[in-house]
Amino acid sequence: MNRHILSVLVEDQSGVLARVSSLFSRRGYNIDSLSVGRTENPGISRMTIVVRGDDHILEQIIKQVKKLINVIKVVRLEPECSVFRELALIKVRTDLTTRASVIEVVDIFRANIVDVAKDSLTVEMTGDEDKIEAFVNLMESYGVIEIVRTGLTAIQRGHQALHEQENMEEV
Amino acid sequence: MRLSGADILVECLIEQGVDAIFGFPGGAVLNIYDSLYKYKDEIKHYLTSHEQGAAHAADGYARASGKVGVCLATSGPGATNLVTGIATAFMDSIPLVAITGNVALNLLGKDSFQEVDIAGITMPITKHNFVVRKVEELAGIVRKAFHIAKQGRPGPVLIDIPKDITVQECEYERESINPPKNNNYIIKDEDIAQAVAFIHHAEKPMIYAGGGVIAAEAAAELYELAVKTNSPVTLSLMGMGAFPATHELYTGMVGMHGTKASNLAVTQCDLLLAVGARFSDRVISKLDRFAPKAKIIQIDIDEAEVNKNIRVAHHIIGDVKEVLHKINQGIQPKDRSRWLRYVMELKGQNGREGNGDELTPEYILEQISELTGGEALICTEVGQHQIWTAQHYKFTKPRSLITSGGLGTMGFGLGAAIGASIACPGKRVFNIAGDGSFRMNLNELATAVEYKLPIIVVIMNNHALGMVRQWQSMFYDKRYSQTTLDRKTDFVKLAEAFGAVGYNLTAKKEVAPVLKEALALNRTVVINCEIDREHKVWPMVPPGAALEDVIVGESDLIRN
Numbered sequence: 001m002n003r004h005i006l007s008v009l010v011e012d013q014s015g016v017l018a019r020v021s022s023l024f025s026r027r028g029y030n031i032d033s034l035s036v037g038r039t040e041n042p043g044i045s046r047m048t049i050v051v052r053g054d055d056h057i058l059e060q061i062i063k064q065v066k067k068l069i070n071v072i073k074v075v076r077l078e079p080e081c082s083v084f085r086e087l088a089l090i091k092v093r094t095d096l097t098t099r100a101s102v103i104e105v106v107d108i109f110r111a112n113i114v115d116v117a118k119d120s121l122t123v124e125m126t127g128d129e130d131k132i133e134a135f136v137n138l139m140e141s142y143g144v145i146e147i148v149r150t151g152l153t154a155i156q157r158g159h160q161a162l163h164e165q166e167n168m169e170e171v
Numbered sequence: 172m173r174l175s176g177a178d179i180l181v182e183c184l185i186e187q188g189v190d191a192i193f194g195f196p197g198g199a200v201l202n203i204y205d206s207l208y209k210y211k212d213e214i215k216h217y218l219t220s221h222e223q224g225a226a227h228a229a230d231g232y233a234r235a236s237g238k239v240g241v242c243l244a245t246s247g248p249g250a251t252n253l254v255t256g257i258a259t260a261f262m263d264s265i266p267l268v269a270i271t272g273n274v275a276l277n278l279l280g281k282d283s284f285q286e287v288d289i290a291g292i293t294m295p296i297t298k299h300n301f302v303v304r305k306v307e308e309l310a311g312i313v314r315k316a317f318h319i320a321k322q323g324r325p326g327p328v329l330i331d332i333p334k335d336i337t338v339q340e341c342e343y344e345r346e347s348i349n350p351p352k353n354n355n356y357i358i359k360d361e362d363i364a365q366a367v368a369f370i371h372h373a374e375k376p377m378i379y380a381g382g383g384v385i386a387a388e389a390a391a392e393l394y395e396l397a398v399k400t401n402s403p404v405t406l407s408l409m410g411m412g413a414f415p416a417t418h419e420l421y422t423g424m425v426g427m428h429g430t431k432a433s434n435l436a437v438t439q440c441d442l443l444l445a446v447g448a449r450f451s452d453r454v455i456s457k458l459d460r461f462a463p464k465a466k467i468i469q470i471d472i473d474e475a476e477v478n479k480n481i482r483v484a485h486h487i488i489g490d491v492k493e494v495l496h497k498i499n500q501g502i503q504p505k506d507r508s509r510w511l512r513y514v515m516e517l518k519g520q521n522g523r524e525g526n527g528d529e530l531t532p533e534y535i536l537e538q539i540s541e542l543t544g545g546e547a548l549i550c551t552e553v554g555q556h557q558i559w560t561a562q563h564y565k566f567t568k569p570r571s572l573i574t575s576g577g578l579g580t581m582g583f584g585l586g587a588a589i590g591a592s593i594a595c596p597g598k599r600v601f602n603i604a605g606d607g608s609f610r611m612n613l614n615e616l617a618t619a620v621e622y623k624l625p626i627i628v629v630i631m632n633n634h635a636l637g638m639v640r641q642w643q644s645m646f647y648d649k650r651y652s653q654t655t656l657d658r659k660t661d662f663v664k665l666a667e668a669f670g671a672v673g674y675n676l677t678a679k680k681e682v683a684p685v686l687k688e689a690l691a692l693n694r695t696v697v698i699n700c701e702i703d704r705e706h707k708v709w710p711m712v713p714p715g716a717a718l719e720d721v722i723v724g725e726s727d728l729i730r731n
Contacts, residue, residue: 014302019294026295056478063475069299069319 001052003032005084005154007162008047008065009072012038016070020047023068029053029061033086033151041163044072048153075162077154084154088132089114090123093143102142109135120145128152172344176306177202177337180270181210183313186348189241191232191593193217193225195252197245198285199272202337217593217622219586220614222249226256227586227612228593230265234573235548235591235598237388239266239320246273247285250331251292255580258296260327262577263409264386266320267327268313269293275335276304290331298326306339314348322351324473325386353387353472356489358497365485366468367501373442373466375510376402379425379454382409382576383447383471383491385569390414392495393446399499401507403514405433407448408561411572416565417545420511422518426454427712428558432517434710434718437462439513445469447491450480451577460717470494520723530679532556532631532702536563538682539601539629542690547599548573548591552584552608555637558708560603582611585628589615592624599625599690606632606656616669619695627689628697630662633704641707646714666697676700 010016017036024031032050039046051061058076065074077084094102102121106113111125125135129152136147156162174182180203184192192214196204207216219225222244229240240260244253250271260267274283290300299319301312309332316328370376378400384393390413397404397420404414405425414421423430425437437443443465448454455461458481466484469477470491477486487494536559539547545565550573551557557574566572573591575583588602609630619626631637640654666673672694674685689696710723 015290015294018291022294060475060479063477067473067475 002054002058004051004053004058005077005079005082005152006049006051006062006065007075007077007154007156008049009039009163010045010047011070011072012043012045013070016045019068019070020049020065023064024051024061027060027064029057033149035151035153037153040161044163046162048151050152073162073165075165077156081158082154082156084128084152085126086129086132086150086152087124087126088136088147088149090125090136090139090147091145092121092123092139093119093145094121095119098142102139105135105138111135172342173340174343175202175206175338175340176303176309176332177206178209179306179309179341179343180313180332180337181206181214182343182345183310184241185210185213186314186345187239187317188348189214189239191215191217192241192243193219193228193232193590194243195219195222195225195245195249197249197272199246199274199334200243200249200337202334203243203270203272203332216243217589217618219589219618221612222252223256223582224586224589224612224615224618226253226267226269227259227580227583228590229267229269230256230260230583231550231573231587231590232594233260233265233267233590234587235570236594237570238594239268239317240590241268241270243270244272245285246271246289247287249285250287250289254292254296256586257293257327257329259575259578259580259583261296261298263382263575264325265327266325268316268320269327269329271329271331272337273302273331273333276333277335279333289329293329296327297329300329300331302331303333303336306336306341309336310343314346317348318351323353324383353490354493356472358487358489358494362485362487363494363497363501366487366498369442369466369468369485370400370444370498371503371505374507375440376400376442376444376507377436377440377465378402378404378444378446379407379437379448380404380410380413380446381407381448384410384413385447387447387472387491388569389447389492389495390569392492392499395499396444396446396495396502399502399504401505401511402444403432403436403511405429405437407451407454407576408574409576410448411561412566412569415567417567419515422514424561426451426718427456428562428708428710429712429718429721430518431520431710431721431723432514434712434721435517436514438464438717438719440465443467445471445483446495447471449476452480455481456712457715457717460719528679530677530682530700530702531706532559532700533563534679535629535631535676535682535700536560536603538686540564542683542686543599545571547571547601548595550574550584550588550591550600550602552602552604552611553579553581554605554608555633555641555708556603556605556631559631581608584608585612585615585619585626588626588628589619589622589624592619592626593622600627602626602628604628604630605637606630606634606658606662607636610658610660613665616666616671616695616697620670624695625693626695628695630697630699631702632662632699633702633706634658635704637704638708640704644707662697662699671695671697674698
């Protein structure tokens, strides 16, 4: 079961998220994460979907998603030609004795502290999933109170925009 | 000109050339019905007994005519009653526009009276659906809905219109509509050449065609391909009529209830040309033993059908008619007489055990086929009678079998027959039914009688839910759980009560005279045919078995 990242341009209309997500659940495709937001073009949103499946399933997913009327374009992002980021907010239990060492780790990871309370710190960090996982693992020993993650978002390297690409990538 | 939303809707239907619409009124569509009253000389509304009947009628209309079928229902239960009909059309790729009313915009999302999120409900069973939120968007949405329903692989589209939209006014200009063309698919010359080369090298080619040939109006091109390549032709249930059943190259249906000839030929062929067919599980049966010796070429308009259920060696995406036309131009003559002899010999091996004087469904269907010269429109419900119809009526033309293939909707046939009869006024329309499925939606007899539709309903009455019973007989040790239908319904009296004509058929010798009389009446007729409960559908490939392990009859079953 390989992990694949799809970038999907969609018309920004009500129900489009439901159409895409219900297609995945109906056909039994596994989604790791899905993030969506507006783009540089008014009326067009972009989804980044992380899916699991072999090449056969991936081929089906892309073809089925492409059939949705509100979907403009589907492209599979190659890891080596793309930049991936995720944002996480992590609330860590701290006291006077541990706070300094948590801050030290936060600095090493180039993360930010966005909230400080008597017995907790909230850390904002951006990175690929491995980086976030690594940070969370280190925080486990202090006590992680809660984590919220946006899911992966991604963009291709280079000057070209997704909507300018002539041909969709053949799988 | 400035019009209300309801008037704009009806104007847009007229723009599209819609002459018939099937529906049932209600609170949320009062304004639309008021407009239909106003425009009644231009567009005829047919009132069914139930919204499900309206959906099936619109579907039958579309299948018979090739045009987009239109149905209309009110909000809430009216809308949900369309759901089975929409799903039926979706599974069989039938162009349909379903229009539902909904509560006013300010009441949406508040669990208002007769409110239901029909757009949400129908999301997985429509190609697309719309909720109209501004009257200014309405005309554009209706035009887009018709375009989507017809374009590419056809399918149903739903438009949900809140009640206040039907009252509000805006400017409307009539537009002339050009039907969508499917010429935006790039068919590469090298792909055609590759297919032609595969065909040329094949010693044992076989064509497997489906409903896509009918949707693409490509029967003539399919015929040319078969004759030029000397390939036997098998059809899926949805493909019936795409190739004449009377032709010597035709081997019958393929799959679970396919003929021995088709199922063995598919197993033995070295090239399988799948044309507008989607390798349904009812066709391929055991995946790894389906066409094991063959290279498979798939021609379809829907890219997503390629490599979905089976891996293919080569595929061409595009309008099936255009692709076949291009392939046909490249075909070189080749002698395949040995292969054809082998297949023709198999064709003789589908004989059922002699049935003497017994009234059998096969005999009834052969008689209908003969008396109508294969010119009738045949609708069916779902079950044993449906398969007998596909096997024993000689379909020679596209759009002559109207049946729920994908969803398998019992209760489909009568509504569909109503739509088909309205679409083709000169045609004789039959609804071949079982007693179980007929009872599901027999309320539409009232509709058929009201509109004086000369539909002949033939009930293959075995007092059982025959297909399920057959499975119980074969795989559940004859534990007939809830499949015996010893109901006291008198179908002749029932027909008469609805204002139709009823007949009872109990003997073989009565078949032709009763059918002739029924045909001469030109009225809605119900013929109740008493058939043997033990009579099964043969051949049959048991679930999970390979096509070549087809059981051709009872004696074969005992041998195994």
